[in-house]
Amino acid sequence: xxxxxxxxxxxxxxxxxxxxxxxxxxxxxxxxxxxxxxxxxxxxxxxxxxxxxxxxxxxxxxxxxxxxxxxxxxxxxxxxxxxxxxxxxxxxxxxxxxxxxxxxxxxxxxxxxxxxxxxxxxxxxxxxxxxxxxxxxxxxxxxxxxxxxxxxxxxxxxxxxxxxxxxxxxxxxxxxxxxxxxxxxxxxxxxxxxxxxxxxxxxxxxxxxxxxxxxxxxxxxxxxxxxxxxxxxxxxxxxxxxxxxxxxxxxxxxxxxxxxxxxxxxxxxxxxxxxxxxxxxxxxxxxxxxxxxxxxxxxxxxxxxxxxxxxxxxxxxxxxxxxxxxxxxxxxxxxxxxxxxxxxxxxxxxxxxxxxxxxxxxxxxxxxxxxxxxxxxxxxxxxxxxxxxxxxxxxxxxxxxxxxxxx
Numbered sequence: 525x526x527x528x529x530x531x532x533x534x535x536x537x538x539x540x541x542x543x544x545x546x547x548x549x550x551x552x553x554x555x556x557x558x559x560x561x562x563x564x565x566x567x568x569x570x571x572x573x574x575x576x577x578x579x580x581x582x583x584x585x586x587x588x589x590x591x592x593x594x595x596x597x598x599x600x601x602x603x604x605x606x607x608x609x610x611x612x613x614x615x616x617x618x619x620x621x622x623x624x625x626x627x628x629x630x631x632x633x634x635x636x637x638x639x640x641x642x643x644x645x646x647x648x649x650x651x652x653x654x655x656x657x658x659x660x661x662x663x664x665x666x667x668x669x670x671x672x673x674x675x676x677x678x679x680x681x682x683x684x685x686x687x688x689x690x691x692x693x694x695x696x697x698x699x700x701x702x703x704x705x706x707x708x709x710x711x712x713x714x715x716x717x718x719x720x721x722x723x724x725x726x727x728x729x730x731x732x733x734x735x736x737x738x739x740x741x742x743x744x745x746x747x748x749x750x751x752x753x754x755x756x757x758x759x760x761x762x763x764x765x766x767x768x769x770x771x772x773x774x775x776x777x778x779x780x781x782x783x784x785x786x787x788x789x790x791x792x793x794x795x796x797x798x799x800x801x802x803x804x805x806x807x808x809x810x811x812x813x814x815x816x817x818x819x820x821x822x823x824x825x826x827x828x829x830x831x832x833x834x835x836x837x838x839x840x841x842x843x844x845x846x847x848x849x850x851x852x853x854x855x856x857x858x859x860x861x862x863x864x865x866x867x868x869x870x871x872x873x874x875x876x877x878x879x880x881x882x883x884x885x886x887x888x889x890x891x892x893x894x895x896x897x898x899x900x901x902x903x904x905x906x907x908x909x910x911x912x913x914x915x916x917x918x919x920x921x922x923x924x925x926x927x928x929x930x931x
Contacts, residue, residue, distance in 0.1 A: 625692020
């Protein structure tokens with residue numbers, strides 16, 4: 525009965541609006557709706573040139589038996605998006621970017637029953653995407669530790685095609701099934717901020733798992749984390765949730781160092797307060813009570829930072845280098861003094877595997893459970909039509925994590 529009343533009221537409003545000739549002004553313009561309330565078209569933020577997005581509108585494709593249509597709720601801006609925005613190193617322009625996204629399933633094919641981990645999915649569930657194995661179909665959920673995302677593609681870094689809804693900087697994203705090889709996860713038990721942070725957090729879950737393979741990283745390890753942008757701060761949070769107590773954060777921005785303490789760092793060193801690497805290494809040693817670090821995480825894309833990191837590590841210590849997602853240039857080290865004579869064990873880390881992605885969901889729950897301010901990593905939120913401003917804010921390093929949030 526209440527629904528009938530609502531419908532009658534709406535009809536009366538429409539009739540009155542038409543009689544007064546103000547029908548086009550009574551409500552903001554919106555895309556025509558198809559059955560089930562899904563629009564016929566979707567806005568996509570398309571990077572059409574260096575440092576410039578255009579908001580374009582494309583038809584929403586018909587959902588096939590293996591496909592999923594997701595209404596985007598939000599997406600973080602990644603360092604990779606910044607590289608593409610500024611330099612297009614992957615040669616993708618024009619491209620629909622955004623790979624740190626999440627949203628709600630609004631339509632899906634009859635063959636879609638479970639997510640990549642085997643968890644049931646239905647209309648209304650919240651999801652994230654992970655890798656696309658169209659170039660490597662032999663990888664399955666049970667072959668997760670053998671290859672990272674380097675052997676696959678991701679939504680948000682795909683060449684443009686006739687679908688167009690290929691990135692999370694959009695109103696809707698079209699997840700293609702079948703031979704396209706999409707992987708996705710049902711994350712309805714996580715809040716929006718947590719879901720937006722899944723992808724960057726997976727990078728650090730993977731890095732810490734790589735570090736553990738050295739056998740050096742333990743509960744009582746003295747650990748230095750160099751670089752306190754979002755990646756370094758999340759690294760500290762992952763270490764803290766795993767029970768590592770003795771963490772020294774190194775950065776040149778005091779606000780970021782202050783936040784590092786809130787994320788679990790025990791002490792901080794501002795490299796701007798020290799002249800030269802020897803003095804800086806001495807400050808790290810002093811922070812650890814006269815000891816160098818047992819293990820170090822290098823989280824910046826600076827070759828100079830990579831050269832410096834060895835000086836913070838004790839003989840027999842370990843290093844995880846994860847700061848160079850793209851070619852950032854050569855670093856100068858002395859193999860004798862930095863590696864051989866100190867017998868440093870080094871591992872590289874690059875993005876993540878599917879298993880790391882699934883593990884990240886539990887990390888985020890644990891981080892929230894012990895009171896780490898994960899949501900505060902998202903310092904700026906912009907609507908889709910302000911995406912150029914959002915990216916410029918990101919380039920200016922005016923905050924930590926910048927996100928596009930849809931209404």
